[in-house]
Amino acid sequence: MNSVIETIVNHRSIRSFEDKPLTREQIEVIVKSAQAASTSSYIQAYSIIGVTDPEKKKKLAELAGNQSYVEENGHFFVFCADLFRHQLIGQMEGKDVIPSIESTEKFMVALIDASLAAQNASLAAESLGLGICYIGGIRNNLKEVGNILNIPERVIPLFGLAVGYPKNTTDKKPRLPLAHVYHENEYNITNYDQQLTDYNNLISRYYKERTGGKRTDTWTAQMANMLEKKSRMYMKDYVEGQKLNKQ
Known part of the structure; x- marks a missing residue:
């Protein structure tokens, strides 16, 4: 690198x-x-x-x-x-x-x-x-x-x-997994739900560690709440x- x-x-x-x-x-x-x-x-x-x-x-x-x-x-x-x-x-x-x-x-x-x-x-x-x-x-x-x-x-x-x-x-925030962002030859939605679930778990752990357990929200919850407004x-x-x- x-x-x-x-x-x-x-x-x-x-x-x-x-x-x-x-x-x-x-x-x-x-x-x-x-x-x-x-x-x-x-x-x-x-x-x-x-x-x-x-x-x-x-x-x-x-x-x-x-x-x-x-x-x-x-x-x-x-x-x-x-x-x-x-x-x-x-x-x-x-x-x-x-x-x-x-x-x-x-x-x-x-x-x-x-x-x-x-x-x-x-x-x-x-x-x-x-x-x-x-x-x-x-x-x-x-x-x-x-x-x-x-x-x-x-x-x-x-x-x-x-x-x-x-x-x-x-701290650096974790980004979406590569497989969820990068597609080859066509847009691929296979395992999309599972990828988001896994990412939610990662983000929740990130916030928990960063805030000493005061915050554990997920990425999809953040986005849904933001987009609803x-x-x-x-x-x-x-x-x-x-x-x-x-x-």
């Missing part, structure tokens, strides 16, 4: 950071690493906003569900799906690009591009000895997030990425209001 793979498999979310900002060099390395990610047809349909203003970070932390580590970290990045610049490209080149920009396909491309870039950024940060935590909570109220970050149309803030020097390191149901209207995913 080489150092790159070790960095990947040793990932865990960090939610407690030292009060130490990232250097400009670290920030640029992380962003350049993000830009080195694959991008569909060279479209580069994303932007990254670094948030350093204390008041903005405080407000984003509140919108994200009062997650303190959104405010207290070495640097906070917001990854955005971005087709705004492509609208400008159409104007510059005298081409009607709007139907394409507003298509579900290009919306998916922007989401994928941003996600690939973010994972590159995360791996770069972790390779530097930093910790990271993705923040989906900024989608709790994207209109307000958009106001704080001055987001134009055809741009959607997807998630935040808190980066910094870890204060406390958590409707959340961020405004998203379709918001996305279409940003003139994306309209056709």
